[in-house]
Amino acid sequence: MTFRQYLTLMALSTAGALMAWLIVVLAIDPINTGAPTKIVFYLTFFIASVGLLSIGGALIRVLVIHKDAVVSRQVAHAFRQSLLFSSIILISLFMASVNYLRWWTMILIVLLFAGIELFLLTAGRRHL
Secondary structure, eight states: OOHHHHHHHHHHHHHHHHHHHHHHHHHSOSSSOOHHHHHHHHHHHHHHHHHHHHHHHHHIIIIIIOTTSOHHHHHHHHHHHHHHHHHHHHHHHHHHHTTOOOHHHHHHHHHHHHHHHHHHHHHHHHTO
């Protein structure tokens, strides 16, 4: 898969996820709905944010920062980081919706995901 094909596929998938998320946000009353609707809200939001962050991260990495690097590795790094950052956002949104989000829980979440990223970075270097 070429970089252009990857961007096209991700853009179409992200557009679909954004449309689904907008339908959930605009057409459904959050107060009178149950758990399945909230799961769909969080799932579509997560997919859309992963897509947006992955496309943005890949473009920045490939076109601006690492012009001479292997494109597939840069895309993989951007996708992994978009998954981690979207997870931070999603967990924070959920915790805020149930009134558990505090400054110290946010710090713990960020430290947890920073540790995961550090582990993935160092584990990837050992196998190269």
